[in-house]
Structures are given as C-alpha cells and as structure tokens.
Amino acid sequence: MTILDKIVANKRKEVARAKSRVSYTKLEEAEFFARQPYSFREFLLAPDRTGIIAEFKRRSPSKGIINDKVTVKQVTTAYADAGASALSVLTDKQFFMGQKIDVKRARLLNNIPILRKDFMIDEYQVIEAKAIGADVILLIAAILTPAEIDTLATLAKSIGLSVLLEVHNLEELERSTNPKLDAIGVNNRNLADFTVSVDTSFQLAKHIPDDFLKISESAISNTEVIKDLKQAGFSGFLIGENFMRQEDPGAAMREFVQGL
Numbered sequence: 001m002t003i004l005d006k007i008v009a010n011k012r013k014e015v016a017r018a019k020s021r022v023s024y025t026k027l028e029e030a031e032f033f034a035r036q037p038y039s040f041r042e043f044l045l046a047p048d049r050t051g052i053i054a055e056f057k058r059r060s061p062s063k064g065i066i067n068d069k070v071t072v073k074q075v076t077t078a079y080a081d082a083g084a085s086a087l088s089v090l091t092d093k094q095f096f097m098g099q100k101i102d103v104k105r106a107r108l109l110n111n112i113p114i115l116r117k118d119f120m121i122d123e124y125q126v127i128e129a130k131a132i133g134a135d136v137i138l139l140i141a142a143i144l145t146p147a148e149i150d151t152l153a154t155l156a157k158s159i160g161l162s163v164l165l166e167v168h169n170l171e172e173l174e175r176s177t178n179p180k181l182d183a184i185g186v187n188n189r190n191l192a193d194f195t196v197s198v199d200t201s202f203q204l205a206k207h208i209p210d211d212f213l214k215i216s217e218s219a220i221s222n223t224e225v226i227k228d229l230k231q232a233g234f235s236g237f238l239i240g241e242n243f244m245r246q247e248d249p250g251a252a253m254r255e256f257v258q259g260l
C-alpha cells in the first residue's frame with residue numbers, strides 16, 4: 001500500500017465520521033457558507049502580488065514534523081503581508097497535523113484566497129470547504145477518476161469556489177483536464193517515492209492548455225527557479241516547507257520575495 005493509498009483509506013473513514021456528526025444542512029448554515037469567495041484567478045494575476053501560494057504545513061509524510069511551534073495567526077498574516085497571492089492551509093490531521101479550524105482562523109484574519117489543502121474524495125468535503133471559509137479546493141488526479149473530478153468541480157463551481165487540479169505526469173494531465181477547472185498544478189513531488197524535481201513542471205508546462213492558470217507545486221526553494229517558471233508560463237508557486245522549516249516562516253517569506 002502506498003502512502004497515498006493509506007491517506008485515502010483514512011480519509012474515507014474521516015469523511016464518514018464527519019458526515020455522521022455534522023449534517024449538510026448544518027454546514028450550509030455556517031456563517032462563512034454565505035460569503036462570496038475570492039477569485040483565485042484574480043489574485044494570482046494581480047500585478048502587485050507575488051504569485052506565491054504560501055502554505056501553512058506543520059508536518060508531512062516525507063519530512064515528519066516541519067514546524068509545530070508557530071500559530072496560524074502569526075504565519076498566515078505575515079505571509080499575506082509579504083505579498084502572498086493566496087494561502088494554502090492543510091486540513092488533514094493524521095498525516096499533516098492540519099485541522100479544519102486552521103482554515104477558519106486564517107479566514108478571519110486574511111483577505112486573500114485560501115486553498116483548503118486536503119485529499120478531496122467526496123462532495124461533503126467541498127461543501128465543508130466553503131463552510132470553513134476556503135475559496136479554492138484541490139483535486140488530485142492520482143486519486144480521482146475523470147468522472148469524480150467532473151462531479152467535484154461542478155459542485156465547487158456551483159457554490160463559487162475555484163478549483164485547482166493537481167497532476168504529476170502527462171497521463172494524469174491528459175485524462176483529467178476538464179473545462180470546469182480554474183488552474184492546473186504540477187506537483188514536483190512524486191507521491192509514490194517522495195523524490196522531488198522541478199523539471200516535472202518544466203516538462204509539463206507546454207502540455208497545459210493556456211485556458212488554465214499554471215501552478216508549480218512543491219520543492220521550490222529559490223527565487224531563480226521562480227523566474228524560470230514564470231518564463232515557462234507559470235503564474236502560481238506553491239511553497240510550504242521552504243518557509244515553514246524556519247523559526248519565523250513569515251520573515252523567511254519576506255526575505256525570499258526580495259529576490260524576485
């Protein structure tokens with residue numbers, strides 16, 4: 001069983017538990033559910049921002065604990081002040097030490113889009129994403145069929161959320177591309193063996209149709225690579241560990257963006 005299989009198996013149980021505790025009606029009554037989400041596209045393309053989607057990530061399966069000493073408030077507000085175009089907040093508890101309340105806290109404190117970073121397999125999670133204050137959901141091609149991607153993207157769009165599809169290779173890209181998506185993210189981390197290579201983004205860039213925002217995800221650790229990714233057509237850069245492994249992730253991002 002791969003780590004992704006384990007994450008998905010656990011997610012199925014987690015979603016079943018959540019459904020038995022909080023009904024769809026209750027989610028739709030949540031205060032954030034009525035808000036108009038921010039547009040991922042608008043913020044990513046805004047000339048006064050950096051294109052960086054800055055991630056709040058305490059732990060990962062590949063690295064173990066990255067930083068469990070900082071708060072959502074301290075990190076996300078500093079990321080936004082440093083010019084983040086969007087925030088990414090992990091909500092998976094078991095493997096990433098994330099929690100749904102992290103998104104709610106970030107929402108109350110920030111006025112930029114928030115990506116609910118989780119392993120979405122069920123429509124319930126899409127409704128939940130809006131209820132906790134997210135603006136964007138992630139769909140991972142490696143764990144979803146094209147029909148599932150269509151169903152989840154259709155629901156997300158119907159409630160005003162933006163959709164980021166994550167792919168790791170050309171086969172996933174070709175089978176999963178769908179006009180309802182807003183953005184296509186190339187994950188530079190191979191989720192089977194955790195090796196990383198930004199070349200994955202450079203190789204797939206030309207195959208992503210221009211109708212979609214192009215995002216490069218994972219293992220981005222210097223500004224030179226961002227300049228090259230921009231040349232290759234990318235407008236978004238998802239960065240987690242490079243900032244989070246520092247004592248003060250917000251200060252790390254502030255220093256990093258000076259090199260852009």
Ligand SMILES: O=C(O)c1ccccc1NCC(=O)[C@H](O)[C@H](O)COP(=O)(O)O
Nearest residue numbers: 060061062217218219220238239240241
């Ligand atoms: O980060 C992991 O180890 C990981 C393992 C299995 C599935 C997903 C994983 N990461 C999720 C991500 O996509 C990253 O958190 C995100 O792209 C940021 O990456 P990085 O800048 O390398 O922290």
